Amino acid sequence: MVAELDSGPGNVTATANGRIIMSQHQFYQPQYSVVEYRDHSLVPFPNREWSATDSTAAVKLDSVLGIRSDPNGIVWMLDNGMRSGVTPKLVGWNTKTDKLQRLIYLPTPAAPKDAFVNDFALDTAHNHAFISDPAGGNNAGLIVVNLYTGAARRVLEGHVSVLPENVDLVIDNVPIQVKTAAGDLVRPHIGVNPITEDLNNEWVYFGPMHGLSLYRIKAADLIDETLTAQELAGRVQRYSDKPISDGISIDKNNNIYLGDLANNAIGVISADRRYRQLAQCPRLSWVDSFSFGPEGRLYAVVNRLHRSATLNGGDAQSKPPYYLLQVKALAAGSPGP
Secondary structure, three states: OOEEEOOOEEEEEEOOOOOEEEEEOHHHOOOOOEEEEEOOEEEEOOOOOOEOOOOOOEOOOOOEEEEEEOOOOEEEEEEOOOOOOOOOEEEEEEOOOOEEEEEEEOOOOOOOOOOOOOEEEEEOOOOEEEEEEOOOOOOOEEEEEEOOOOOEEEEOOOOOOOOOOOOOOEEOOEEOEEEOOOOOEEOOOOOEEEEEEOOOOOEEEEEEOOOOEEEEEEHHHHOOOOOOHHHHHOOOEEEEEOOOOOOEEEOOOOOEEEEEHHHOEEEEEOOOOOEEEEEEOOOOOOEEEEEEOHHHOEEEEEOOHHHOOOOEOOOOOOOOOEEEEEEOOOOOOOOOO
16 A cells, blocks of 8 residues: 545556656546645646647646656646546656647547547557547547657547447446436446557557457557558457456566456456456455556556446445555566556
8 A cells, every 4th residue: 555545546657767646537526637646645747837838828637537657757648628528638748847748639530529538558669659439339449649740540440349348347236327317327338448558569458448358459550551440450359358447557578457346356467368366355446547667666546436426326425545556566567657
């Protein structure tokens, strides 16, 4: 246990020099979308007013979930914009210069009107980001972003690898339910969410949150704009079984770490493509995200999202403390992913 938190975290990342940055989950309506865990407390990140380099208008962080850092000290924040209904964007903040490094908007058609850009993998070899977007379900897809040019393309939309399966998430004998505008309770099935890339920048691993399969595709294929949609789909491989899960991360031996949501557990898919649990505890209540830090430290966050009003049929039962954890990894990883 690294810290008990008063507010529900979203995702976590750690920089190469050990700074721990977390998004604050939008389901809990936080004051600050991104914070840094420092000196046993949470402080806003970035910690001062900042503006886009090409505009006089201040760039506001609205609803950040996905967050990753790269070897150059850039913390990348994926803002889905859903709280204010603004265009999603990918924001890169340089922690060495304390300045805005990059701002990339994700307009239609890369991100449709019902987009819910959630998590992403950073590819420093190809200088791309690969974003998971469960969107409305049937139109789930990946978004490929060229970090040089800012160009964004939507790929694999509607492919089996990104679509939710017909499986319900039940935690502690209570199903996840969403209350519709008409007052009905429905059990949501969410498409592609977990996504990561191996440390050689060769394979991108991803799958639907509500799904029992993990898939992979070569990063070189995702960035190859000459491939047709059919050709790209043919490059996708089913990799392994997995439980219903949220964020994932990977180590140098290609062990993939994830939260086993239905079982209040942390699990791993080893390089032999077999899944097993590493730890199970009532306090591991919706393990949302993982990130390696320096010296092989693997961080994770617990946010009890299933007890939030959004996923508990309108009944807000999620209460602090939430957790920042350190997990004993099977091998070292790279800080940030």
